Amino acid sequence: MQVRVLGSAAGGGVPQWNCGCENCREARAGGSVRARTQESVAVSADGAAWFLLNVSPEVRAQIESFPSLWPRAPRHSPIAGVLLTNGDLDHCLGLLSLRESHPLIGYATESVHTGFASGNVLYRTLERFAGQLTWRALAAGQEQPLGDTPLAVTAIPAPGNLPLHLKGLRPASPADNVGLVVRDTRSGRRLAYFSGAAGPSPELVRAVTDADLVFFDGTFWSSDELIAAGLGTRRAEEMAHWPIGGPDGSLPFLSRLPGRRVLIHINNTNPILREGSPERRAVEAAGIEIAFDGMELSI
Ligand SMILES: [Zn+2]
Ligand SMILES: [Zn+2]
Numbered sequence: 001m002q003v004r005v006l007g008s009a010a011g012g013g014v015p016q017w018n019c020g021c022e023n024c025r026e027a028r029a030g031g032s033v034r035a036r037t038q039e040s041v042a043v044s045a046d047g048a049a050w051f052l053l054n055v056s057p058e059v060r061a062q063i064e065s066f067p068s069l070w071p072r073a074p075r076h077s078p079i080a081g082v083l084l085t086n087g088d089l090d091h092c093l094g095l096l097s098l099r100e101s102h103p104l105i106g107y108a109t110e111s112v113h114t115g116f117a118s119g120n121v122l123y124r125t126l127e128r129f130a131g132q133l134t135w136r137a138l139a140a141g142q143e144q145p146l147g148d149t150p151l152a153v154t155a156i157p158a159p160g161n162l163p164l165h166l167k168g169l170r171p172a173s174p175a176d177n178v179g180l181v182v183r184d185t186r187s188g189r190r191l192a193y194f195s196g197a198a199g200p201s202p203e204l205v206r207a208v209t210d211a212d213l214v215f216f217d218g219t220f221w222s223s224d225e226l227i228a229a230g231l232g233t234r235r236a237e238e239m240a241h242w243p244i245g246g247p248d249g250s251l252p253f254l255s256r257l258p259g260r261r262v263l264i265h266i267n268n269t270n271p272i273l274r275e276g277s278p279e280r281r282a283v284e285a286a287g288i289e290i291a292f293d294g295m296e297l298s299i
Helices: 022-028 059-064 089-097 110-117 121-126 202-209 250-255 278-285
Strands: 002-007 040-044 050-053 079-083 104-108 133-137 151-157 178-184 190-194 213-217 260-264 296-298
Touching: 002 059, 050 178, 059 089, 089 110, 089 121, 104 110, 110 133, 151 202, 178 202, 190 202, 213 250
Parallel strands: 050 079, 079 104, 104 133, 190 213, 213 260
Antiparallel strands: 002 040, 002 296, 040 050, 151 178, 178 190
């Protein structure tokens, strides 16, 4: 399985348009913080057909950044489908930009699918002809093939939240936020993709323990990161993100996993973005990698 990180930042990206924090300033100045687009990862069994895990608002530039996603005919795209982990805008808004009459398969839980499509007048741009966007429902724990490729996907409920724009409009459900396990049925190798998780759960622990490659929520280093920087009022956990640092952070948990581990969905305030910072050194010392745009992996 080929894996390419198209975007590695949390919502807003690095730098974020309205942020002048230390990291965003460094990124603009070309200093020790690398610029990053919002989280999305492409996977393929053969390099011909690709599936996007989340579709960021920057999808057009992300496609252009990776020649394997370029058309091979006057009207063509190697992108066969998209998979959504939740309905946050940084994970699904790009779907509306893939509207130029290319048939796609969308994989999402019923809750994420309806949260995006129902009552959304802009969604009609993806319903202009039959077969433009075909949804396949992800049911927790049930594996299904990705198109006609040798890859298969299973959704694993992960502790999380409703997207902000749906809060108060509908009750929360365990299917609002999932991780994805993509298995190569030829080799049996597994990618576990948990870019947003408020904490551990038995299903999550099992999925990442069994995986050869794990992408994990790297949004915040500390619980009060936004509060301490004067940039927000909510703690990481309230935003459904398990902080990396501290005695109850994800770092000790990730350190114990057997597979290759990569932090992704990194917020622009996170000190691990700074080369040489103590927080980044702690992550590296634990053998954990920090995703960057253009990172390529293979399992
Ligand atoms: Zn996000
Ligand atoms: Zn910032």
